[in-house]
Amino acid sequence: MSYITSDQLIARLRREIPEIDVHQLHDLLQKNPDLVLVDVRETDEWAQGRIEGSLHITRGFLELQIETYVPDRDRPVALLCAGGVRSLLAARDLQQMGYRRVVSVAGGFSAWKNAGYPFSTPRMLSEDQRHRYSRHTIMPEVGEEGQLKLLDARVLLIGAGGLGSPAAIYLAAAGVGTIGIVDFDVVDTSNLQRQIIHRLEDVDTPKVESAARAIAQLNPDVKVVGHQTQITSQNAFDIISQYDIVINGSDNFPTRYLVNDACVLLGKPLVDGSIFRFEGQVTVYDTSRGGPCYRCLYPDPPPPGEVPSCAEGGVLGVLPGVIGSLQAAEAIKLILGKGDPLVGRLLLYDALDAEFRTLKVPKNHNCPVCGDHPTVTELIDYQQFCGIPHPEASGNGAHQPAFS
C-alpha cells in the first residue's frame, strides 16, 4: 500500500494552493474589503492574539461553519493559522467545497506578529461562560463577540412587576451584565399571579431585593443595581443615564411620559410595553434612530380615571409573560445590533383572538419633545401634566404608588 508522509503532503499542497505572505495580507486587508480572513487556530491560540477583523473558525469546524459566514464561493478567502501549515490543509478542504479564491497565509500569525503588524488580544468568555452561553454563541448572529456585548450591556427596568419580571429573568439568563431595577414597592401575594420573579417567601420584601435574589440564583455573571425609589423628574436623568437601554414596565401615565421624555432627552432607546386584560402592546421608541416617541403616538394623556388600570380592569397572568419576553427580545436585538427592531411599529397581541398584528407608528414632526421644534426640553411635572393631584395635596403621600 502506498502512502505519503506529512512532509510530502505539505510539499504537494504548497505547489497546489496559492500562498501570500503577511505583507501581501496586510496590503489586501487595506485594499480589498471583500476579503474574508479566516483564522483557523484553536481557541486558546486565538486568545493570545488575533488580527483585527478576522473571523475565527477553528480548523475542526471550518467546513461545517464556513457556509454560514461566507455563502459566496467566489468571495476571496485568506486562511491563517499559527505557522502556515494548517491553513494549507484548510485551504485544500475549502477548495474541495468549491471556494475558488482561497489562499493560505505563509508563516501564519507568527510571521504577522514578527513583522510588527498590529494585533489585538480579544476578551474571552471563561470556560464556564462558554458552556453556559453555548446555545447563544453557536449562532453566528450572536457568537462569542455578541455574548461579550451582552455581558457588557446595561439595561434598566422601570418596575419589577408583570412586565419587569419576565424581562429581568430572560435578560439575566441571556447574560446581560448589568440590570438596573427601579421599583419602590414590596411583594404582595396578589402579585404572584403574574410577577414570576417573586416567590411566596418574598412577600413583604422590597421587589428590588426579591428580584436581585432571584437573578443571583440564576446567573452570577449579572450585576443587579437596585433603585428602591420612585422614578421622578428629579432623579430620572441620574438613574437612566447609567444605562444603555430602558425597558418600560410601569403602570401609570405620569411615569410613562416621564420615562419617555427622559429617554428622548438622553438619546436612550426605550423598549415600551403595556398590558390590559387579554391585550398587550410592544414597541421601541428610539428617537436617536429617527423613530417616533410615546408622545408622537399619544400626544396627551387621558384624563385620570378614563383608562382603567390592571388593578381595576384585571390582566391575564400570562399576558405580561408574553409582552415582557418580547421586550427582552427587542432589548437583546438592540444590544447585538441584529435584526429589525420594533422602531416605528407597534406590535399588538390579543390572547383571546390568539393574534399578533403590527401597525405603523408615524413620527410626529410637531411632537413637543422629539419633533422639529421641541417645546419640552427638560423634565416637567408629570403628575400635573396628567391632571393628577399631587400626593402631598391628596394626603396619602407615603403610599402614592409609582406603578400602582
Added chain:
Amino acid sequence: MATVRIPSPLRRYTNGQSKVQAQGGTINELIQNLEAQYPGIQSKLLDENGNIKRYVNVFLNDEEIRTLQGGDTPVSDRDEVSIIPAMAGGR
C-alpha cells in the same frame, strides 16, 4: 361593511366583541354608525368638538389616520379599522 377592532376597555359597549362590522364611507361616518349600534362608544373616541381624542389612535389597516385624512379618511368594505387607546398597565 368594514371590520372594526375594539380594544378591551371599550368592549363593554360591544357586548364583549373584539371585532364588529360597521358601515360608513369615511372614518367619521363609521364612528357615527358604531354609535348607532353601540350607544355610548362615540364619547370614548371623540372629544366635544368631534375630533378623535389625542390619547386614542385610529388605524386604517396599518396606517394611523392622522397621517391619512383624519376623520375624512375614506373607508372601503375590505378595510380593517383598529382603535388603539393609550394603555398604561405594566404591573
